[in-house]
Amino acid sequence: xxxxxxxxxxxxxxxxxxxxxxxxxxxxxxxxxxxxxxxxxxxxxxxxxxxxxxxxxxxxxxxxxxxxxxxxxxxxxxxxxxxxxxxxxxxxxxxxxxxxxxxxxxxxxxxxxxxxxxxxxxxxxxxxxxxxxxxxxxxxxxxxxxxxxxxxxxxxxxxxxxx
Numbered sequence: 001x002x003x004x005x006x007x008x009x010x011x012x013x014x015x016x017x018x019x020x021x022x023x024x025x026x027x028x029x030x031x032x033x034x035x036x037x038x039x040x041x042x043x044x045x046x047x048x049x050x051x052x053x054x055x056x057x058x059x060x061x062x063x064x065x066x067x068x069x070x071x072x073x074x075x076x077x078x079x080x081x082x083x084x085x086x087x088x089x090x091x092x093x094x095x096x097x098x099x100x101x102x103x104x105x106x107x108x109x110x111x112x113x114x115x116x117x118x119x120x121x122x123x124x125x126x127x128x129x130x131x132x133x134x135x136x137x138x139x140x141x142x143x144x145x146x147x148x149x150x151x152x153x154x155x156x157x158x159x160x161x162x163x
Contacts, residue, residue, distance in 0.1 A: 002152045003086070003097065004060045004078070005048045006130025007032050013132040020045075020132055029059070034132075046071040048129075056081040056161035059107075060126075071129065074109035076121065078102060080161055086153045088146055089125065097149070099124040 002008045009024040009032060018038045025033045029051035036045050044065045051059040061075035084101035104121040106114035120126065131145060 001030055001032060001048065001050045002131075003149065003156060004050060004058075004126060004128070005032070005062075006095070006128045007034065007048055007132070011130070011132055022130075022132065052160075053077075055079075056083070069111075072109065072111060072113040074113040074117075075107045076126070077105045077107055078126070079105075080156070083157070083161065086149075088128070088149050090142070095128045095145075096120070096125050097128050099126065 007022045009022060012019065012021040014020075018036055021035050021037075022032050023035060025031045025047065026049075029049050031047055031049040033047050034045045036043055046065050047061075047063045049059075049061045049063075053059060057077060057079045059075060060078055062071050063073050064071040078099070080099065080102050082101035082103070083099060086097060086099050089096045089098050102124045104124060104126060106118060106121055108114070117127070131148065
């Protein structure tokens with residue numbers, strides 16, 4: 001989940017007015033819920049799910065609970081059996097990941113996300129929303145983000161997919 005979304009169970013971030021928490025609402029398949037709270041009110045913002053289908057293939061889904069333009073609601077099948085490299089790509093409104101050798105197939109979307117992201121999926125690129133627990137203004141932010149991502153990819157390659 002961390003590789004695809006940037007989120008992991010238990011992470012949180014508190015700014016002056018808002019606290020955002022990521023909690024596991026289900027373990028199999030893994031479903032993480034992003035919850036925001038401010039001024040004594042709490043609301044689920046989005047859910048992110050990942051299902052291991054075996055043979056290094058995963059279903060990854062995003063369900064926006066607030067504004068469909070923020071996260072969108074869509075599901076993709078990601079085949080990492082041919083993964084030859086993975087890297088974070090910064091820039092734009094959010095980071096993305098480039099998964100060289102991966103196959104990403106959009107299965108469903110509610111607001112034309114499949115159409116809008118198809119060119120990126122065809123290149124093995126996927127939008128990534130997190131992490132939220134790192135402060136962008138902190139020295140070493142980019143390096144820490146890349147280090148965490150690279151560690152997760154290495155874990156995937158040696159423990160889960162063995163590619």
